[in-house]
Structure formats: structure tokens, C-alpha cells
Amino acid sequence: MAKKERDSKFVIYQVLYIFVITVLALKGADLDLRRVALKEETVDKTVRDSLMALLDSLYKLNLDFSIQIDPHVVVENVELKEQVAQLNQRMKEIKIEEPKPEEKLEEQTKLQLPISLKQVFIQHTWNLAANTGTVPTSIYDPRDMRNPLVIIPPGQEKKFDLTDQSEVVVKFGTQEERIKVTPNRPPEVKIERVTTKMNASDIYVQELQRITAFTVSIIDNRPDQLKVSYSGPISVSGPQRDAKNNLVYNVTLKLATTETKYDEWVDKNENLREADGRYKANFFFTVVDERTKDRVQVGDSFFFTDFSK
Numbered sequence: 001m002a003k004k005e006r007d008s009k010f011v012i013y014q015v016l017y018i019f020v021i022t023v024l025a026l027k028g029a030d031l032d033l034r035r036v037a038l039k040e041e042t043v044d045k046t047v048r049d050s051l052m053a054l055l056d057s058l059y060k061l062n063l064d065f066s067i068q069i070d071p072h073v074v075v076e077n078v079e080l081k082e083q084v085a086q087l088n089q090r091m092k093e094i095k096i097e098e099p100k101p102e103e104k105l106e107e108q109t110k111l112q113l114p115i116s117l118k119q120v121f122i123q124h125t126w127n128l129a130a131n132t133g134t135v136p137t138s139i140y141d142p143r144d145m146r147n148p149l150v151i152i153p154p155g156q157e158k159k160f161d162l163t164d165q166s167e168v169v170v171k172f173g174t175q176e177e178r179i180k181v182t183p184n185r186p187p188e189v190k191i192e193r194v195t196t197k198m199n200a201s202d203i204y205v206q207e208l209q210r211i212t213a214f215t216v217s218i219i220d221n222r223p224d225q226l227k228v229s230y231s232g233p234i235s236v237s238g239p240q241r242d243a244k245n246n247l248v249y250n251v252t253l254k255l256a257t258t259e260t261k262y263d264e265w266v267d268k269n270e271n272l273r274e275a276d277g278r279y280k281a282n283f284f285f286t287v288v289d290e291r292t293k294d295r296v297q298v299g300d301s302f303f304f305t306d307f308s309k
Helices: 002-026 033-038 045-060 078-093 101-110 259-268
Strands: 125-130 137-140 150-152 157-162 167-172 175-182 188-193 214-219 226-231 234-241 247-253 279-289 295-304
Touching: 125 150, 150 157, 188 279, 188 295, 214 226, 214 279, 226 234, 226 247, 247 279
Parallel strands: none
Antiparallel strands: 125 157, 137 150, 137 167, 167 175, 188 214, 214 247, 226 279, 234 247, 279 295
16 A cells, blocks of 8 residues: 555646646746646647646645746657647556555554464463453364363453464464464472581581471462472471472481481481491472373482481
8 A cells, every 4th residue: 555655646746747847848937837827828628638637636736836947948749649648547547545444443553463372372371361462362282172271351361271382373364373382390309418517527417307408499479380299308488489389398307216216227227327327218298280180209318427416
């Protein structure tokens, strides 16, 4: 549409230029163009009628102008007259049309995708989609374009589930876009030692049972669908949520309440004695995503040399 309008303007200015040259050739004076076209004695009737039609078209486009004519130009140019007539006919054939209302609506719609292409959708979990547009938006599995996964009214946000789709189709009005779906990664388990007591040469169980020795962080996009379990001689508190919505557990040793119980444990676990004389007690955290069935297990160890001082 823009190209057609530029072509039309080009023709208009071409015509105007040749028209001025023609008038120069016909009369040669300071002129008002409308008076030149109206005055019968200036040019012959056929040329005057063509100039009148051309002027009317130019004035309707709100073009106003005045021309200073060289008074010494007095020779009539027949060839320029013919060019004016040809360009006048060409102007009639070119119409500068406004876009139809439905075309304008379509152009506006193309500029407004109601679901952002940066939206992150994840497999095997719930997802949220916000419709920021002005028309209802439907999200489809590409394998079933007849039954939408969700329909979102304008300005609303809705939750829906995905399984193994690698992409979804977003339909709004007469348009559609495809958005990639991200794989649901297995949960990540991080264990951090938060005490220095196990760095000493003498390490006592009684002291370790009074403090938090480890923190366990579980990182996942959907922690609510995780099942967390643990094993070993430990006491666990939590989870709490950190600033990134990760699950955080505090871990304390829970091996023996008395020295007698400690001695019994040692007798049963002589194989857990290290070469340097320390004993090692292992613990494990196991995390299962109940939707994807991904399973992750991570462990660490307590070290000690005796029950108490």
C-alpha cells in the first residue's frame, strides 16, 4: 500500500513539473495557475480542460503553489502538451485507496501477539499463560488442533497442564504462532557443610547432635510436585523456601543419646572406621518428581572420633 502511494505522489509531481513547463512554453508570465487554466484565451480548449481536471485533483490533495514564469519564454511546445495529456490520463488510472477497515484490523492484530514469545512453557507440569491482547486466545497441542488445552479471555491468566509436547500453537483471531516447550529437568540436590567442627582432630558425636551440620537445597522449577525422603542417622528440619523458591532442609546428626548406645553403634559398624581412626556415618536425600518420575539421590557423611570429651 505504501509503495502504491509513493508511486502516485511521484506521478503527481511529474505532472506538476511538466504542467509548469508547458505553461512556460504557452504563456511566459507571472501566473496564478488556476487563472491560467480558466482563461480561455491562454491555451486552446482541449489543453485547458485537461489542465482544469489536473488542477482540481491537486487542490483536493491540499497542494498550493505559485510559480514565477520567465517572461522571455514564448514558444509553444507541442511535445510537452502531449506529455501533460498522457500523465493526466495516468493519474486517473492510479487511485490512492485507504486500507479497508478489516485490513487495518488485521495489520494491528499482527503487531500484537497476546502470548509473549518469551513465555516459558515446561513439559510434564502445570503452566501459566497470560493473555495481554484484546481477543480470546487458545493454546493447542499441535497433534490435536480441534481441542484446545486452554482458552484464555483477554486480559486474563490461566493455568493448564502439559505432558510431552515439544511446542504449542497459540491461536488468536485468524492468526497463530508456535512457542517451544522446555523439557522439565530433573531436580537438583545440593548438600553444603555448615560447621567446622568436623575439621578438628577430635570430633564428638554429642556436639554434632546439638548443631546444624549440613543444609540440603533442592532446586526445581516445580518443587510442589516433588517427593522428598531421607535416610541415615540424622534429624531433619524444614523445608523452608529461600529467595529463589528452593526447598532448604537443615540436617543434624542423630546417632546415639548415650555413650552406651554409641558403643553399640561402633560395634555394629566397624567397617565404617576410616584409616585415620575416624568413624563415618552416611546419610542420603532422595527426590522424586511425581510427574516426570525423575529420581535423584545425593548423600554426604558425618565424621567423629568419640561420643564426648
